[in-house]
Amino acid sequence: MTRARRNLIDLTSSSYYHVISRCIRRSYLCGDDSYSGQNFDHRRIWIQDRIKHLSTVFSIKIAAYAIMSNHYHLVLNVNKLAANSWDDDEVIKRWYQLYNGNVLVNRYLAGEKLDTACLYRIKMFVQKWRERLYDISWFMKNLNEFIARAANKEDNCTGKFWEGRFKSQALLDETAILSCMIYVDLNPIRAKMANSLTDSDFTSIQERIKQFASFKKQEKKSHINNEISVPKQPLKLLLFGSSQNEGASQNDGTIPFTLYDYLELADWSGRLINPKKRGSISESEPKILTVMHIEQDSWLNTILFFRRQYGNFSGSRSSLLKCAHEHKDKWYKGVG
Template sequence: MTRARKALVDLSSTSYYHLIARCVRRAFLCGGDKYTGKNFDHRRTWLVERVKLLSSIFAIEIAAYAIMSNHYHLVVKVNRQQALSWSDNEVISRWYKLYKGSPIIDKQRNGDTLSEAEQLLVSELIEEWRARLYDISWYMKNLNEFIAKKANKEDKCTGKYWEGRYKSQALLDETALLSCMAYVDLNPIRANMANNLEDSDFTSIQERIRHFKDAKPNAQKSNQNNENAHQKKQPKILKSFGTREYENTLPFSLFDYLELVAWTGRHVHPKKKGVILKSVPDILVSLKIEEATWLGRVQNYGTDYGNFVGSKTVLRAYAAKNDVSWYKGVG
């Protein structure tokens, strides 16, 4: 049964969400089309560029992404507090980067005198825009409409480009976040489209690895407690790893995450199963997650969970909070 979006996005419970959108029609509209022989990989570049632009405007940060042939995955963090901290002028400036705005706002920006009623209208508009700038639905609407219009113009056609409304999953605990990010980053490996993480095109993990390798040698060798050096090792547009020692970062070490995804990839790759690293990644040890449990979670992520992801305890508690008896993933 389709649930109302407001029942799926609850920022009081979690700020992390997994978002998925799929193309309509039979052709691979974002990759190689085996029916026409055309290649549409440039559209995957459109998606990556648009995602990054929107994340520089919205208070929605990108933790992971994977742009596949006919669908894409995003793992995002909604930073509501950031949006609430913006000044009115900041909200207006960000909104105007995407939309025409409003004549009454233009009047205020031009320094014209406003009546009391007009001032009230300005305040209401700014708060409405502020709320939209940390709203996942507005973010996805802007992303999907932009890509659909551009693709249809290129194809010289009209009609639906996306299958339907996007799917969202609330990531209710750290293990849910970690497994979802690994699942997203490993999509090309699982689909046998790449043999290793560095060749996994249009993924966040490929971008993170390349950025780290391209970082200046002095940044690589500097003290781990140096926050500036720590940030230089990671792409600015993606949410940084940092463990709890760094404020407002993903609660894991970048090195631990790369080790974990590489280790997991050796298990899930169709041609490399059985070729594994001997040691268990430190991050699994620290989170007390069994190897088999972790691998099963990543390999079956797409089928084991619905709109909410977390431990059985967390899912049961969240179901009770929303006055329902059960969520997919409990058992």
């Protein structure tokens, strides 16, 4: 049964969401198109640049992304508290990066003296824009519409570029967040488009690894007095936390895992999926799996078939049942 979008994206249930959009027409419109013989990899750069730009405008951060030949995956974190903390001028400034705005608001920005009724109308406009700036649907609208227009202009055609509205999955707990991020980052390896994480183009994991490698080189050159250095992370991606805090809030502004633990888990998981990858699979499980009480067989099955295991909501049995009851449903796919 089709569900209303407002029931699928409920920030009281989770601030993390996995979203997917897929191309229409003859499919491979963001990579090597076997039908036309053309290569459209530059459109993957468009998507990559656009999501990073939107993350600076919206109160929505990118935890993970993978841009494939005919679809893309994002793991988004919505920070409603941050959006509500912005003053009116900040909201207007952000909104005007995407839209022309409103004549009345333009008069306010010009410093014109306005009466109470006009100021009240401006407050209403600003509140509407504020709500849209932490709305995933508006984020995706600004992403997909921009790419569709650019691609159609390049192809000198009209019509749909995406097969429909984006699909979404709410990530209800930390295990769901971790497994979905790894699932997204390992997409090119699972699709046999890359043999290693460093070869996985247009993914967040490649970006994080490059940044981390750069930090390690710099650390060796400038290491003084045995000071503890904090690894630099990509500025336009959601940051990992500095410590593993089980049960940490999803709205504390960071991913509830450490960067070291995540990179170790991603590398270990990549070797499980692709045994031909250089290097041997460590016999010991990554520490993060032990801390979170995740079994190896269960983990492998999840990162291979995450999309099939769950419907619009993902998480542990208890998390799924709790969310279903809150939405007055009996069960969600994945409960068993």
